[in-house]
Structure formats: structure tokens, C-alpha cells
Amino acid sequence: MKDAFAHVGGTLATGLADVTSDPAALDSGGWWAVVVTYEGKVTCARFTDVRPGRPPAAPWRGPEKWTTSLDESAYVAGVRRIQDAIADGVVYQANLCRVLSAPLPAGADIAGLGALLAEGNPAPYAMTLRLPGTEIASASPELYLARDGDVVESRPIKGTARTVAGLLPKDRAENVMIVDLVRNDLGRVAEVGSVEVPALCAAEEHPGLVHLVSTVRARLRSGVGWPELLAASFPPGSVTGAPKASALTLLDTLEPVPRGPYCGAIGWVDGDSRRGALAVGIRTFWTADGLLNFGTGAGITWGSDPVGEWRETELKAARLLEVSTGEGLGQR
Template sequence: MTNDLGALDSQGWWAVVVTYEGKATCARFESVRPAEHPGGVWARPGEWSSSLDEAAYMAGVERIRSAIADGVVYQANLCRVLSAELPGESSIAGLGARLATGNPAPYSMTMKVPGLEVACASPELYLSRDGDVVESRPIKGTAKTVDGLTAKDDAENVMIVDLVRNDLGRVAEVGSVEVPGLCELEEHPGLVHLVSTVRARMAGGGWPELIAATFPPGSVTGAPKASALDLLEVLEPVPRGPYCGAIGWVDADAGRGALAVGIRSFWAENGLLRFGTGAGITWGSDPLREWRETELKAARLLEVASGDGAGPDLAERGTRRS
């Protein structure tokens, strides 16, 4: 196991987690096989606390709108982290298995190594690489149904596509960056997303250079990225950890890999189970609507963590502040 991203260009099959704050964990495995996934209850709905309650989150939305009016940013992704006590007998591996059945996602992954336990059900591709061809599929625009999507969602998606094009352009061959898919509709359990595809051919370098040019993912930061990161550091009271970072695998021997944006993800830390949720804020954002979007994104996943496969819509229940 190493914290050096350069190892991903060496040899072997690696599981990778990079926290939003930039700490990398790369674990090389001699073989990959199904693991035991015990069941259990990880956290009941009423047990979760939130780093930002409804009032604080809505105030943060207004702060971002003021920053947009002042020309500091034109989009920022405001997030909050939920926490609950993790029962000692509960297994992250078991939670990963429940996510795979209760909330199937294209970039599901469970990783448990010393000092790090993550169960991910991400629908969003941060980076894939096949030789020198790289691709990112940012998600921007979320609603319960297609009818709930608005012009704001399209505008937000296009903003982030421009950011991702610029990020990939730092390491791409001149003229190779393209957008083969823009604002395409994807359906996932309990909600719909707008997804775009940005593709490029690398001019040189490896995983460290690629991640350095594009991290943190644009869809969970904002634009301009540097200004959004400064603003979010002020507004968000706790670190995001693996949430909004990168989670995935790299086959160094084959020159291939796929890293998801670390959304729809749980992680264990200091006896607590944590989960992050957020929303992209633009000038057209309504604070209450954005709060409800964070609830919508969390609802199904918190239901899975309760050990129940069905139940009332948790988006209607809210959370309490720690």
C-alpha cells in the first residue's frame, strides 16, 4: 500500500481512493475475488446528524449567490456531511453489498484497508483511461423525474463541461479534447441526472499528471475552480474526506483504469459512519430547492444503511445538526 500516485503507472492491479483534500491511498492486490459481505444495520434514519442544518445550508446558498453577483464564481457545489455512530459489529463490506443490490450504480466499489473503509455507489465517472485516451462524464442536473429538470440544470451542466474541457486540456494533445455527449439523460434509482462526456488524448505523463490537472473533480467543486475551492473552504465546516474525491481501480499492466467521483459513498472514521451530499449552486438557485436536492440524493442511500430495503421517503424526514 502506498500514498504515491506514481505507483499506478508501475505494475499490478490497484484499488484507489483519493480524498477531496488530496490524500491518496493506493492498495495493490495480487488477485481480485468476491469477498464475504455480512448483513446488518449501520444507522437508523433518526440517528444521523448533519454538518450543516437546513438554515445553515440555505444561508450558504445565499452566500454563494452573493459571490456570483460579485463575479467571484459563477457556480459552486455546496456540500454537507452526515454522521452516525457505527455499531461495532457492522461491516463496511456488508454495507457495500447492500448498496450493490439496493442502489445499483455503474461505479460501485468497497474498499477496506488499514486506516480506510469506504463503500461507494457512485453513478459518476471522474476519469477513465485506456492507453492515452481519457474520458470524464460529469453529472450536473438532478431531479426525481425528467419533468423536474429545469433550464438551470442544463446551464449548470454546460458550465462544468467547459471546466472539465479546460482541465483535460492541460495534459491533452492540442485539438484532441471533444464533447461527444452533452446533457444526456440518465436514470438511476430514485432520480434522474443530466450527464455529459468529455474525451481527450493525453500528450504525455501518467496518472499523477492527469489527476493533478483535474482534481478535485469539477462537478463537485465549481467554476472557476480555484475561486470555488476558496469559497467552499469557508462555507463547509468539516472536511469532505473520500466524499467528492476519487474512488476506483487501475490495472497498471493493461494501462487501463476508472476512477469515480466519490459521491453516494459511505466511509468509516473514528467510530462514525459518514455520508456526504450536496448540490450545485448558481445564480438561479432557490435555497430551499437546493436543500431538498441534497435530501433527495441522500434518501435512498440512508434507507439502505438502515438495513431496510424499503420504507418512507427519507427526503421528507430531514436530519438533525450535531
């Protein structure tokens, strides 16, 4: 079996010591890699050797052909179903996703894909992780939760285009809706009056596209730990919808396969310093049952153009899929 490791932000963690599904462990000592699937399965892995470093050198060969859990006609029909639900007052917005899958080529190593993504699509919350039964290479641009002591911050993304000029009024409206949702989520565990929005709908450039990004910050109440913080805010609002409970129910009827790590949480927690950063699991590859998977989606509002939303899912996936085929570029 290949050695377990985590690589995030220039830090290489090896020496796997513990694996648990209990997020309360994150409030104890040690450095932890964390994955929470969209469906809520928690994996916390403690590593004993944490140091600056590059990911392990490994070969990679990208898949040749992808299939999708929702083709264009099914996706467009799903968008219209969501718009019907908006008209009926069930939701205001919902994030419809699809999962792309391809056979994992023989000899391909997730570490090689992670290095390739770091070269071809650098991202602020990138992470590569190999654990028993879990392999992930993420180029996430979105912060779900960062914690420094009692201060917690989320930076939801809503609004995507190729250029700033391509952003629509619908994008800003969608972002504001999700900011309200995140404010309410954090408010459940925050000190009264501490929730603030330092930045609203700021344009942020990433490889091949531009996003609208907001920042929500709060101070946690005394006694609040990672279990309470996750319970109050998971799944991330930017990849579910508003109201969150209604959106989750609706999306469960429209999406034919589980999202897995996609749209979940991926990152690290240092229990000794009480710091950590969990990304939203977007722009993320993961392996399962001999397949390499990749998720993509779009936020649907009353003003959405169904075909335009399908094209947004293609835009979000295009660069990452192209980078993943760059045979040899990530090998060192």
C-alpha cells in the same frame, strides 16, 4: 484486524501487497485500488489476487440517527453566500456540501453495507474497499476519469430531479459550465485538438432520480501519467465549481468539516494494461473515528432556489440512507 479487500464491477481483489501515497505507482505494474480524498490525500493499494467474485459475506446493521454538518438554515444561508459571490463575479457556480454522521453500530462490517448497496442501489461505479484505516462503500453513478492507454474520458453529472420532466433550465446551464471546466482541465495534459464532447446533457436514470450527464474525451500527450492527470483535474469539477480555484476557496469558508473521500476519487487502476476507472466519490459511505459518514450536496448558481437546493441534497441522500437501514438484506 479484518482482511483488506476491494470489490468493484464484479472483481474481487485480495492479498494486499503494498500501500503508497505516490500516484506514480499507478503507472507501474499491478492492480491498484485508489482513494483520493477531496482534500488531496492519496492512498494506492496494490492487490496480488484479482479475480471475478462477490464481496466477502459480512453482517450489517444501519445507524439509527444521523446528524448533519449543516442544518437547513445554515445550508440555505450558505447558498445565499454563494449567490452573493456570483453577483460579485467571484464564481459562476459552486457545489455546497454537507456531511451526515452517525455512530457505527457494533459489529457492522463495511462489506455488508457494500453488498446491501449493490442490491438496493446498483450503480455503474460502485466500489467497496477495506484497507487499514480506510473503509468505504460507494454507489457512485459518476465517472471522474477512465483511462484506456492514452485515451481518457470524464462523465460529469450536473442536474438532478426525480423525473426528466423535473429538470430545469438551470440544470442544463450548470452542466454546460462544468463541461467547459472539465474540457479545460483535460486540455492541460491532452494532445492539442484532441479534447471533444461526444455527449452533452444526456438524461440518465438512476434509482430514485434522474441526472444530466455529459461526456468529455481526450488523448493524453506523450509522457503524461497518473500524477500529471490527477494534478490537472483534481478535485473533480462537478463537485467544486467554476472557476475551480475560486470555488474551492469559497467552499472552504462555508463547509465546517472536511469532505474526506466524499467528492474525491474512488476506483481502480491496472498498471499492466494501462487501464483504470476512478469514480467521483459521491453516494459514498465511509468510516472514521467510530462514525459512519455520508455526504450530499448541490450545485449552486445565480438561479438557484436556496430551499430547493436543500431539498436536492435530501433527495440525493434519501434512497441511500434508506437502503443502508435494510438490516439483513445484504448478508449472504
